[in-house]
Amino acid sequence: MSKQIAVLGAGSWGSVLANVLTENGHHVTLWTRSAEQAAEMNTHHTNQKYVHDFEYESALTATTEMAQAIAGADMILLAIPTKGLRQVAHQLGQLLATMDIKPVITHVTKGLEQGTYKRPSEMIAEELPADHYQGITVLSGPSHAESVALHDMTAVTIAANDEQLAKDVQGLFMNQYFRAYTNNDVVGVEVAAALKNVIAIGSGILSGLGYKDNARAALITRGLAEIRRFGVSFGANPMTFIGLAGVGDLVVTATSQNSRNYRCGFQLGQGQSVAEIEANMGMVIEGLSTVKVAHEIAEKRHVSMPITDAIYKVVYEGQAITEVVTELMGREGTTEVE
């Protein structure tokens, strides 16, 4: 059945997911803070700043008025990077409190909040009035926007504490090229989503330095081990980390030129500075801030995360990459399976 959906955030992922939902026959309104971007979408059905040379469904409309976007919404999809999420959720919360709707909230944010160490669903829950939405679901997994736009076969996870809510959202997204599974481990899915970006930066660094397949496979495997350790320390289900939100997303992000985090790492490995890379990317590189949060949390909770710590030293302490790699490989021998 056709639903009314608002997508908040018209970057690469928000705009492409809005297109998937429109293709699936839903009435979708995309909210952006940029009047030019809204006009471009409504007139030319393009979003050149974020997704080049792609024509969106003509039925997809955009607006800069959030109240207009969410009017009558059955689902509101938040597609905002971690840094802006609380602000947008706050704005949404104020509107929801005055409107006669009770939508499902879904988010796709892959990060952890600086300072508070909160996961995206926790930030959203803090900003929305409790009785004005049905619940929060998380869409995650190996899914580059550029590939989804081209209808590459894609499988994602929809996580929620409430199984029926996850099933409802699953039904909105499923089609011939986009397959969604449900998962009740919100903590595991959000932790995996945030931390894979850090390991993807590490994978890019190794490629930028000229390391090959063995190095990448070792980094991905040991990176997954520390992501799992981190997640399990928060009560996550270890099985989540061998699923789509875990190993699936880690593989796609740590091996693809489509990944902003991998590309950032590659350029670091080639000698560029973080400031230069961020200035040229024009899109969010979530792993750069997540590495700081993850490093701080791991230190407080005594979770061993040698790869994350190494990337932290490169990004925040300016330590020479080659020195960091030598330190990582020179650690005392240990067992693989804990």
Ligand SMILES: NC(=O)C1=CN([C@@H]2O[C@H](COP(=O)(O)OP(=O)(O)OC[C@H]3O[C@@H](n4cnc5c(N)ncnc54)[C@H](OP(=O)(O)O)[C@@H]3O)[C@@H](O)[C@H]2O)C=CC1
């Ligand atoms: N791109 C992808 O393939 C995937 C991305 N994700 C995750 O989805 C989230 C969004 O990423 P993505 O779409 O790629 O990011 P982009 O950098 O492509 O776009 C970010 C969007 O968020 C908007 N935005 C940022 N801050 C604010 C704010 N304070 N208020 C209003 N709008 C804001 C930007 O608006 P403006 O243009 O005005 O700055 C822009 O529309 C990230 O957490 C990312 O990790 C998850 C899976 C796949």
Ligand SMILES: O=C(CO)COP(=O)(O)O
């Ligand atoms: O999360 C993603 C793919 O699943 C996107 O990764 P990047 O942000 O590194 O491009």
